[in-house]
Amino acid sequence: MFRSAMTQMPATDDPLGPILNVPPPALTEAECLAAVAAHWGIDGRLEPLTSERDLNFRLRTGQGDFVLKVVNAAEDAGVTEFQTLALDHIAARDPRLPVPRAIRARDGAASVLLAGGNRMRLLSWVEGVPMHRVVPSAALRRAMGSMAARLTRALEGFDHPAARHVLQWDIKHASRLRPLLPAIADADLRAICTRWLDRFDRQVGPRLMGLPWQVVHADLNSHNVLTAPDDPAHISGVLDFGDMVFTPRICDLAVAAAYQLNPDEAEASLMQVAEGWASILPLLPEEAALLRDLTAIRMVTTLAITSHRAARQPGNAPYILRNFPGARAGLLALPCPD
Structure with missing residues (x-):
């Protein structure tokens, strides 16, 4: 597949x-x-x-x-x-x-x-307050994980011929990011991204075939998620279904986790999102084994695509680069095992 x-x-x-x-x-x-x-x-x-x-x-x-x-x-x-x-x-x-x-x-x-x-x-x-405007918390990260799982469960069984359209944001296509890396100005950051892509090609990508696949939202970033005005740990809305693809379902959890990562407690914050997900949709062992890698690869994807697009569309660069700082900080907090 x-x-x-x-x-x-x-x-x-x-x-x-x-x-x-x-x-x-x-x-x-x-x-x-x-x-x-x-x-x-x-x-x-x-x-x-x-x-x-x-x-x-x-x-x-x-x-x-x-x-x-x-x-x-x-x-x-x-x-x-x-x-x-x-x-x-x-x-x-x-x-x-x-x-x-x-x-x-x-x-x-x-x-x-x-x-x-x-x-x-x-x-x-x-209605709601965009998540990027509220103070992060463990409760909010767990809520994000459970909401992502609910959304994934709601999409189970849905298919469409266009679900297999090609979108570079889709984590399964990470190998194709390499031509975009020169747009990352920081040489050290560029080298870190290269190491993660090397690991993806050797150890992660080949294992995706054995995972459950389905249509997923694929863009659960903090600008696409709303929180309740009177309860910042309650998610009141999920927006922007324009990046949906047919891909391993664990990729949706990885995307959500990539935007919830606290660089000061990277592993703990990642697990909090995963705990929320597992409360609705238990993780298979083979999915759990790849979550950290796929979360890092999503951040590499953000750094590569946004750098490349901002250089081509300077007039829209502030919007395009809105998630760059968080992805950089998160990736630096998750050292590549290799």
């Missing part, structure tokens, strides 16, 4: 492919409001939201708030459909999970094709 997934990688000089190299759409707010009115029959006002590759807004209306997404033109329509159907599946399997709901247009479509070639989607608004 792992080998077949790897053979689907496109032949390209840039492992990121177009989806991570094409800037976000450039529609005006007036154009977006006109499209929402025409296709959803909703009027309101827009507030810009940050995004890696789409054009996102908070749409405030008399009927409540929504997220308006103008999808990057490089995203295949099948991938957009995949994301919508995954949200539908989650809603059916675990309706209490605090995730967005897809709002159908007047004609029942989950997305509409705009004149310029971009697709537009409307999602329900999820």
